[in-house]
Amino acid sequence: MQAMVLKKLKTPLEWTTLPDRQPGPGQIRVKVTACGVCRTDLHVVDGELPDPQTPIIPGHEIVGRIDAIGTGVEGLTMGERVGIPWLGHTCGLCPYCRMHRENLCDHPVFTGYTRDGGFATATIADARFAFPLGEAGSDVSLAPLLCAGLIGWRSLAIAGDGKKLGLYGFGAAAHIVAQVAIWQGRSVFAFTRPGDVATQAFARKLGATWAGGSDELPPEQLDAAIIFATVGDLVPLALKAICKGGRVVCAGIHMSDIPSFPYALLWEERQLLSVANLTRQDGIDFLRKAPEMGIVTHTTTYPLKNANQALADLRAGRFDGAAVLVP
Ligand SMILES: [Zn+2]
């Protein structure tokens, strides 16, 4: 197998040939056909997540076909198309797992962070954490659903059912969540980097009621806001934009420090929350509904070998929607 491997933090990934791997008990091997690129991959490369491991193959929005099955795997077949998400394994024993909050598991394994991921021609996954994808939709169009879509879906649920929704940072996740929210009958207010008129136009094209810079206040008060950008300065700005009793949800795994702000911004039962990871149930619910919601993912594809370019373009905001690597 070939892979783009992070051998040392903060260095470019290296094209590497590795011995083919065999699935252990309960595992499957998947021939990767597409793997989305996520902001979290940048955090992995930059060493911004706790206890970074190297060498590691990043990538946790994996679409592929099963080409080897370990012992004890049930319900999956050779050649079946599956998706492999960020949550790669949970312990099943800790208090969070037992409370059906496996997204908070004390001993998790994360694809592309603590276990090798999908910037590769093949990957090994725990069969219980793989989602059957059926045959509708292309591999490339489905890949971003596996993190950007899923985390967005969970964030949207946690944001409550307010009608006026702000999205701060209009990248891969927001462009999917916006479509879900509009399908649910909500109005979307999109906030981009100040002056990024191209992304603001992209948001309006997807149906946003309003789009502007993150330094602006929306034309009306919002019921809730989700922050996808990794910028802590946005937290007080989003609190300022929501109504009494509204919610601000931080959806990223990493964020720069939140500056101090007057208590008045939180007062009147405004809530500030974060979203961590996903549960398998989130995946099942979202992927089942995705076709009827008519989500169209906007993707820019790169050959697997050009993963460093895809990461650089993501960092610089050079494309709208999501980047997807194709082996
Ligand atoms: Zn656990």
Ligand SMILES: [Zn+2]
């Ligand atoms: Zn991700």
